[in-house]
Amino acid sequence: MRTSEEYRQDLFKMKPNVYVAGRKVKRDDPLLRGGINVISKTFDLVDHPDFKDLLIATSHLTGKKINRFTHINQSAEDLMTKQLMTRKLCQIVGGCIQRCMGCDAINALSVATFAADVENGTDYNRRFVEYLKEFQNRDLVAACAQTDVKGDRSKRPHEQDDPDMYVRVVEMRSDGIVVRGAKNCITMASIADEIIVVPTRAMTERDKDYSIAFAVPADAEGVKIVARTSQLRAPKGLEMPQGEIGDDENMIIFDNVFVPWDRVFICGENKFTTLAAYLFALFHRHSYTGCKPASTDIIMGFGALIAEYNNVYDRHNIREKLVDLAAIAELVFAAGIASAVKGIKTPAGTFIPNEIYANVGRRHAGLNYYHELQILAELAGGLPACLPFAEDYLNPELRPLIDKYIKRRKEVPPENVYRCLFGISNILCSSLGGVMAVAGVHGGGSPVMEDIAIWRSYDFEEKKRIAKYLVGIKD
Numbered sequence: 001m002r003t004s005e006e007y008r009q010d011l012f013k014m015k016p017n018v019y020v021a022g023r024k025v026k027r028d029d030p031l032l033r034g035g036i037n038v039i040s041k042t043f044d045l046v047d048h049p050d051f052k053d054l055l056i057a058t059s060h061l062t063g064k065k066i067n068r069f070t071h072i073n074q075s076a077e078d079l080m081t082k083q084l085m086t087r088k089l090c091q092i093v094g095g096c097i098q099r100c101m102g103c104d105a106i107n108a109l110s111v112a113t114f115a116a117d118v119e120n121g122t123d124y125n126r127r128f129v130e131y132l133k134e135f136q137n138r139d140l141v142a143a144c145a146q147t148d149v150k151g152d153r154s155k156r157p158h159e160q161d162d163p164d165m166y167v168r169v170v171e172m173r174s175d176g177i178v179v180r181g182a183k184n185c186i187t188m189a190s191i192a193d194e195i196i197v198v199p200t201r202a203m204t205e206r207d208k209d210y211s212i213a214f215a216v217p218a219d220a221e222g223v224k225i226v227a228r229t230s231q232l233r234a235p236k237g238l239e240m241p242q243g244e245i246g247d248d249e250n251m252i253i254f255d256n257v258f259v260p261w262d263r264v265f266i267c268g269e270n271k272f273t274t275l276a277a278y279l280f281a282l283f284h285r286h287s288y289t290g291c292k293p294a295s296t297d298i299i300m301g302f303g304a305l306i307a308e309y310n311n312v313y314d315r316h317n318i319r320e321k322l323v324d325l326a327a328i329a330e331l332v333f334a335a336g337i338a339s340a341v342k343g344i345k346t347p348a349g350t351f352i353p354n355e356i357y358a359n360v361g362r363r364h365a366g367l368n369y370y371h372e373l374q375i376l377a378e379l380a381g382g383l384p385a386c387l388p389f390a391e392d393y394l395n396p397e398l399r400p401l402i403d404k405y406i407k408r409r410k411e412v413p414p415e416n417v418y419r420c421l422f423g424i425s426n427i428l429c430s431s432l433g434g435v436m437a438v439a440g441v442h443g444g445g446s447p448v449m450e451d452i453a454i455w456r457s458y459d460f461e462e463k464k465r466i467a468k469y470l471v472g473i474k475d
């Protein structure tokens, strides 16, 4: 397995094709550091006693020990371990662990390529498995680029005025394909080794040029990554784990990018790219049943701590709010467990989560994120929005005065109060906090996408039968 140092060195050797805040940068740029620190945890913690059983899996291909982020789920146990690993890692980094996208993409492709081959006699799965072996052996980190820019939202890919609104094949060659288009909102693309591309939505017969799934190195010729990074800050003298983390979201432009056939996993079979899109969303929503409870854990932790510092922890109004948060976190987590237990083994051997439970879990989390922030804002009072900057708090002239005036319960050192409010401010008032809030709603698919998935597969007919039975309607 790779170490975080090897991961960093591999990134730093890549061609500079990342643009951030007006500059074209190499991947050792300080603006990318926070995200790299987050991904590094997925390497560093493989030897940690609390994490090794979660982070290390056994490859079903080679029997070797591999990082779970490169593993294809073989059982309900695997899905539950991934979910718990995600929750615990997100707690450690105080937010999104960012590496699940690539993991969810390889799981989706393991099923979709197999199904395509069974029906059409293609050799997509063989290509994919070769890629997967390399992915596992090199312990690669991949972004999954699903969300196309989509142009006019009322139109399908082939109906758009500009045909490049969804990533498409513009040239078929004997040695591969050339693709063009752009993907939006792609987490950690600028700090990934690889970009795995799947379509955003169901594709029709007329969208065959858009019906593609492939992988490219993140610095492949013609790939331009426009990053928007957010960093939590903690100045020297006020070190804290939160200060080391960051997030990066990216627009990826595929400007006539050549993809050799061995990296093209589906090309033209709209039924199976639709399956790949659907399965990526399904695996990713299951991942959300791990990461969203962690976000709630963090919000809950800060809410409880500030209430304790304020000496009102056991008051009725506080208890109600904390219980509300606990109920959200654990219901979402329970939905993930149910989704694993009720999952199914596909003919490809991959174990997929149950659709209904993964979607209701993700939906519940998405609908509640701003509600959770509101609870934290209520519990914390207004100071997170008005807190003196840490540089001023650390100013020896001001420090004793600020300490005097932020003091709460007498046993609690004022610096702890300051740190707690600083952490809450990072969640409620920072640029990264804002990004995480929008991600809470839209990441993994907006709540309406979960509605569509639930509507498609939930058995409402059976509910009508119950109603008819209860009132004696026979038809």
Ligand SMILES: Cc1cc2nc3c(=O)[nH]c(=O)nc-3n(C[C@H](O)[C@H](O)[C@H](O)COP(=O)(O)OP(=O)(O)OC[C@H]3O[C@@H](n4cnc5c(N)ncnc54)[C@H](O)[C@@H]3O)c2cc1C
Pocket (backbone or CB within 6 Å): 101, 143, 144, 145, 146, 147, 148, 149, 150, 153, 154, 184, 185, 186, 187, 188, 249, 435, 436, 438, 439, 442, 443, 444, 445, 446, 448
């Ligand atoms: C922080 C963050 C990280 C993300 N990370 C990733 C990632 O790593 N990989 C990835 O692929 N994606 C990622 N996403 C993208 C995410 O999946 C999308 O934001 C989400 O699917 C919504 O798509 P959109 O942003 O294009 O919104 P839009 O599709 O523009 O939706 C906006 C609104 O319009 C409505 N709407 C759109 N089309 C229709 C229609 N035809 N009929 C009726 N209503 C419609 C929607 O319901 C929604 O309310 C991320 C998003 C965020 C915010």
